[in-house]
Amino acid sequence: KINLGLGTVKSKEDVDFASNLSSKFCFAPDCNPKILEESIQKKIFFIPGVSNLEEVRLAKRYGYNLLKFFPAESSGGIKKLELxxxxxxxxxLSFIPSGGINELNMNSYLNKSFVKAVAGSWIAPKEIISSRNWKEISHRAKISLNSI
Incomplete structure (x- = not known):
């Protein structure tokens, strides 16, 4: 069984698209009230992006408790997330850090009780997907899993 999720949701149209695809969840890079409202209306499990306390409070006002901390590393990393x-x-509240996460720093996030998962492209960067190098992606995934 596959749970389809949609990333980088930036507009109400993106939310509608996700809803029409029967997407199980969506990620956004930010915390836009119009998108938060649309996601509630469409009953889509939505994970808004936050990088500061104002955005965290906005997401909480709309009832969101699982938040994407993005861009994690350039926003201050684990120290900022702890704060x-x-x-x-x-x-x-729980967080899914994304942006600058890799096999070297992921455990500093995953060791925190308020972090549910990490997201990143280090396992399957575009160039490896484009070259259809599934063995390399599998290898990278195994290395990451073994380092947890």
Missing amino acids: LNQKALDNN
Whole structure:
């Protein structure tokens, strides 16, 4: 069984597209109120992107508890995420860091109880997908899994 998810949702049209595809979840790079409202209306499991406390609070006001911390590394990395989590004053918040995550830094995120997963392209970068090098992608996935 495949759970289809859609990434980089930036508009209401993207939410409609995801809904028409019966997408199980969507990720966004930011926390746009119009997209938050549309996702609620369409009943799509939506994971808004946040990089500061204002965005975390906005997402919480709309009822979102699972947030994409993006771009993780260039926004301040694990230290910034720890600070956001602490200042949010909500034990129900969870994060999926994305942006600059790789096999070398992923465990610093995954070791935190408020991090549910990490996202990144290091396992399957565009050039490896384009060359259809499935063995390399499998190898990279195994290395990442073994390092957890």
